[in-house]
Amino acid sequence: MTFCEYRPGLEGVPVTQSSISFVDGKNGILEYRGINIEELARLSTFVETAYLLIWGALPTADELEEFQHEIQSHRRLKYRIRDMMKCFPESGHPMDALQACAAALGLFYSRRALDDPTYIRAAVVRLMAKIPTMVAAFQLMRKGNDPVQPRDDLSYAANFLYMLNEREPDPLAAQIFDICLTLHAEHTINASTFSSMVTASTLTDPYGVVASAVGTLAGPLHGGANEEVIMMLEEIGTVENVEPYLDNCLEKKSKIMGFGHRVYKVKDPRATILQSLAEQLFEKFGRDEYYDIAVAMEKAVAERLGHKGIYPNVDFYSGLVYRKLGIPTDLFTPVFAIARTSGWLAHWKEQLNENRIFRPTQIYTGNHAQSYIPIEKRQSSQDESCWS
Ligand code: SDX
Numbered sequence: 001m002t003f004c005e006y007r008p009g010l011e012g013v014p015v016t017q018s019s020i021s022f023v024d025g026k027n028g029i030l031e032y033r034g035i036n037i038e039e040l041a042r043l044s045t046f047v048e049t050a051y052l053l054i055w056g057a058l059p060t061a062d063e064l065e066e067f068q069h070e071i072q073s074h075r076r077l078k079y080r081i082r083d084m085m086k087c088f089p090e091s092g093h094p095m096d097a098l099q100a101c102a103a104a105l106g107l108f109y110s111r112r113a114l115d116d117p118t119y120i121r122a123a124v125v126r127l128m129a130k131i132p133t134m135v136a137a138f139q140l141m142r143k144g145n146d147p148v149q150p151r152d153d154l155s156y157a158a159n160f161l162y163m164l165n166e167r168e169p170d171p172l173a174a175q176i177f178d179i180c181l182t183l184h185a186e187h188t189i190n191a192s193t194f195s196s197m198v199t200a201s202t203l204t205d206p207y208g209v210v211a212s213a214v215g216t217l218a219g220p221l222h223g224g225a226n227e228e229v230i231m232m233l234e235e236i237g238t239v240e241n242v243e244p245y246l247d248n249c250l251e252k253k254s255k256i257m258g259f260g261h262r263v264y265k266v267k268d269p270r271a272t273i274l275q276s277l278a279e280q281l282f283e284k285f286g287r288d289e290y291y292d293i294a295v296a297m298e299k300a301v302a303e304r305l306g307h308k309g310i311y312p313n314v315d316f317y318s319g320l321v322y323r324k325l326g327i328p329t330d331l332f333t334p335v336f337a338i339a340r341t342s343g344w345l346a347h348w349k350e351q352l353n354e355n356r357i358f359r360p361t362q363i364y365t366g367n368h369a370q371s372y373i374p375i376e377k378r379q380s381s382q383d384e385s386c387w388s
Contacts, residue, residue, distance in 0.1 A: 006363050011262065015194065015358075020053055020346045021186045025263035030270065032186055033057070041273050046181035047071065047156050050342035053186050054124055054349060067125075068156075074129035075150035075159070077137060078108060082147060085134075090142035094135060094334045095218040099211050101134040102127070106207035114203060114352055123206040124345050131210075131341050132156070135334040136163035157181060160338065165326050172284055173325050176277050180321060183270045184314065184336050186343030188263070192217040196344040198358045200351040213344045214337050220257070223340070225315040226332040229258040230323070233290040233297075242296045246304065258316030259301050265309030274317040281324040288320050 007013050022031045030037040033052050040049050044058075051059045051067050059067060081104055088097050109126065113119040137147035140163075148163045157178035161169035169177070187193070195216035199209045217223035236245045249256050261268060282288060298312055322332050 004363075009262070010194075015189060016197065016351070017354075018188070018347070018350060019056070020343070020350060021188050023188050023263050025261070025265050028264060028266040028269045028272075030187070037183065037269055038273065041179050041182055044182060045155070046178050046185065046339070046342075049182045049185055050128060053342050053346040070121075070125045071129045071156065072150075072152045074126050075133050075152075077130060077133050077147070080108075081105075081134070082137060082141075085138055085141055088138070088142075093218070094138050094331055095214060095224070095337070097138045098131070098134055098334050098337060099214040099218070101138075102131065102207055102214055103211035104207075105130065106205050106211075109207065110205070112203075112205050120349060120352075124349075127206065127210055127341055127345060132160040132338045133163065135331060135338060136160060139164055139328065139331060140166075161325060164331075169325075170284075172280070176281060176321065177325055179277060180274070180318065180335070181339040183273060184318075184339035186340070186346060187314075191219075191222045192340065193343060193347050197347050197351050200348045201355055201358045203352075203355065206345070206348055209348050210341060210344055213340070217337055217340060218333060221255075223315070223333045223336040225257050225313070226319045226322075226336060227329050229316055230290070230319040230329050230332070232257050233293050236293050236297070239292050239296045242293060242300050246297075246300050250304065256297075256301060256305075256310075258312055259305070260310045261313045264311070264313065267311040268313045268316075270314040271312040271316050274314070274321055275312075278317055278320045278324070281321060285324055288323060290323075291320055294320060 020033065022034070023029070032040060032049060033056065035052070040052075044052070047068055048059060048064055051064060081101060084104060085097065085101065088100070105126065109123070111119070133147075133150055140147045148166055150159050151162055154162055154168070155174060155178065158169055158174035161174060161177055189197075192213040196209050196213035199212040200206075220228050232245075236242055246256070278288070278291065282291065294317065298316070301310060301312075318336075319329070319332050322335060323329075327335060
């Protein structure tokens with residue numbers, strides 16, 4: 001078989017066969033294992049949804065209880081991981097801290113038995129259990145405090161907010177955060193999931209798989225956009241400034257954060273749900289000063305760029321929800337990673353079931369048959385020193 005057309009960003013190129021999730025970008029539909037995201041957001045919990053994604057079907061009551069119990073009992077971090085984190089600079093980005101901690105787990109669980117279901121289960125449980133603890137621990141430690149121990153009587157979502165804010169969250173806040181995790185859990189072959197699959201295809205350990213995906217999610221064109229959206233709203237400052245800000249972006253051809261998507265040509269269904277979650281929080285805890293700017297921005301972008309299919313994506317309203325939950329801006333992407341770990345693990349498992357190492361090709365654009373030039377005869381090809 002030959003496939004010679006080069007498609008930048010692999011647009012439209014299938015890289016796998018998968019039964020985990022489905023996106024209909026024209027009609028704004030997202031399904032996990034065939035179940036609509038609106039239904040899961042309304043009726044399921046994050047841990048149940050993660051089970052669905054990873055093991056392929058909704059759990060029975062006993063299966064769910066067992067999975068929850070396993071996760072609860074693996075939430076604590078080894079003291080060596082905590083000691084390692086103490087050496088991280090407080091000014092470092094939490095995504096870098098998370099990537100390092102996820103990779104470090106591979107040092108403690110170095111046995112690699114990818115054909116052993118017990119090993120797979122333990123890795124899934126460990127990663128789902130420890131990633132939230134790592135994010136919360138880094139937050140407290142960079143403030144000079146000891147991390148808070150996880151609490152077994154709290155749900156996955158409530159426990160994270162508890163570890164982060166050092167107090168038990170309001171039930172509505174915990175419920176809404178749980179829905180946010182469900183919404184971010186999985187999204188077909190996005191950049192970080194592809195990264196996890198490529199890493200998985202080498203048959204390395206699952207900690208390396210998740211660490212590579214965390215590194216990929218961090219970028220502003222992917223998960224890092226949620227943080228950038230808040231910075232953008234802050235910079236805009238008032239509803240009156242929305243139009244001039246947009247004019248400037250369009251003139252400079254710069255990307256408007258939280259808008260556009262490779263697959264969706266309508267508003268991302270997750271953005272619609274997140275906007276309504278934000279409104280529920282505002283009703284109980286007070287309005288966010290940036291919300292009116294965000295709504296005006298959505299309207300103005302739709303008027304100017306709607307013809308190109310540019311509408312809010314998942315990252316546009318999520319930050320407004322997280323701010324109300326007391327989550328600092330630079331933890332928005334780590335929170336995305338907490339949720340997406342379940343999707344990455346589902347793809348890791350699927351990849352292992354029918355593995356072939358990813359090894360694409362290239363279209364070579366360089367020269368051939370060049371001579372080796374002795375050093376004294378070379379001319380610098382650099383305009384200036386990179387150190388100047
Ligand atoms: C996520 O894929 C996933 O599933 C990811 C994700 C997930 O769940 O994992 O949904 C999560 O990562 C959301 C995306 C977060 N990123 C941003 O919000 C950053 C801003 N958006 C973009 O840069 C962009 O829209 C991407 C990266 C999301 C998509 O990039 P594409 O598909 O490569 O599109 P493109 O950059 O080639 O743009 C196509 C056209 C261009 O116009 P033309 O040159 O054809 O005239 O659309 C324009 C672009 O200029 N465009 C934008 C725009 N996004 C696209 N113009 C202004 N602002 C934007 N945000």
